[in-house]
Amino acid sequence: MKPFKYLYGPVPSRRLGRSVGIDLVPFKICTYNCIYCQIGKTTQKTLARAEYVPVLEILEEVNRFLKEETSAIDYLSLAGSGEPTLHSGIRSIIEGIKKITSIPVAVITNGSLLYLEEVRQDLLEADVVLPSLDAVSPETFSKINRPDEGLSVKKVIEGLEKFRKIYKGQIWLEILFCRGVNDSEDELSIMKETIDRIQPDKIHLNTVVRPPSEKWVLPLHETEMEKIRDFLGEKAEMISGFNRHPSSALERDIKEEVLKILKRRPLSISDLSEGLGIPEEELDRHLKPLTQERKIQTRIFSGSVYYEIKS
Ligand code: SF4
Known part of the structure; x- marks a missing residue:
């Protein structure tokens, strides 16, 4: 089997079952440089949307994958080595996939570009959108996500609220907690009010379970996560262990597979x-x-x- 350049998996995950990831941006282009990022430091922090990888090549790979893979797949997930909504052709990719398969399409995004009308429109055909929101106060947002200077948390939250109003699919909001950074009572209390306005279908609570980009970043204990889950209400559930940017390989040279997967992040x-x-x-x-x-x-x-x- 010829290796795939943009596809990886199937990766088993609690959130998406057996999902095949599609990498829409090269390592490591992102709008954020999160302190907990599992795949390393952002090398190109930008808000510039572009066709970072050719739409046609991605759709050809999806087509070939669907012909070669015989086992059941639960989702095709647009995610990967950075922020997938930076890809200016994401709408064509979603629409192109929909033409060739009925497998649901998920978009795993940090949600930072939803303040742009074009990005909100681009994601409308996806079956589920999984944005993250780790902070709601400007200080905490800067500390945890270290965003591009053109972003503010106000803009990000407004984008999420606007998207909820027009999007008919499922929104599963992920919050990743880092000890002493975004877990204060004040932050949680404004977080709760903000989530009530965004109205996601589910709230997924995560913490640092794999080596983070910054060595000083620490996880919350399970009991602390449970307390937060109870505080945020019935939509909240713990998904600690979920990889926001999962990866795997399809080739069968095990040593090569191991090296390739470890290049993305420690495991x-x-x-x-x-x-x-x-x-x-x-x-x-x-x-x-x-x-x-x-x-x-x-x-x-x-x-x-x-x-x-x-x-
Ligand atoms: S965790 Fe995701 S959003 Fe944050 S820096 Fe890494 S790739 Fe970007």
């Missing part, structure tokens, strides 16, 4: 096993030589061992 052996569909014992046989060859290294985070590309 534990169970993540690798889940993402690549390979038993941990088998993976272990490949991880050891890769470590000895000094291609990868281990790093301890929150008591767990993660593998990453050797720096």
Whole structure:
């Protein structure tokens, strides 16, 4: 099977079942540079929309994938190595996919560009949109998301509210909590009021479970997450462990697959096993030589061992 350039997976996830990711922007172009980002620091922070990768090539890959893949897929997810709504052709991609398959399309976005009318219009045909909103006060927004200077949290929230008014599909809002950054009572109380205005269908609560972009960033404990869930009400559920930017590989050269997936972000052996569909014992046989060859290294985070590309 010829490798795919823009598609990865299927990746099993609690939010989207078995989903195939489609990478719409090269690593690592984003409107934010989140302190907890699992795939590394943003190298090109921008609000400029462009056809970062050719629409036709993406649709050709989706077509080929659908012909080659025989197992059931729950979602085709537009996400990847940065912010997918920066791709100016996202509407053509969604519409193009809809013409060739009935598999639902999900957009995993940081929601920052929804203040633009064109972006709101572009996403209308998606079946589910999963925006994030980690902060509602300007200070916390700057601290956690480190946005492009042309963005303000007011703009982001207004964009989400406007999108809710015109979008008929599901909105699953994700909040990722970092200890001592966006978990204060004040922040949570304004967050609750803001969410009431945005009216998402679900609220997904996440915390830092994989090595973050900044080493000082820490997760919340499960009991603290439960308290927040109870405070935010019945739409809220915990999804800790969900990868906002998941990745996997379709090729069968296991060492190559491991290196490719680790280039995106550090992973534990169970993540690798889940993402690549390979038993941990088998993976272990490949991880050891890769470590000895000094291609990868281990790093301890929150008591767990993660593998990453050797720096
Ligand atoms: S977590 Fe997502 S939104 Fe935040 S910097 Fe990483 S790619 Fe961008």
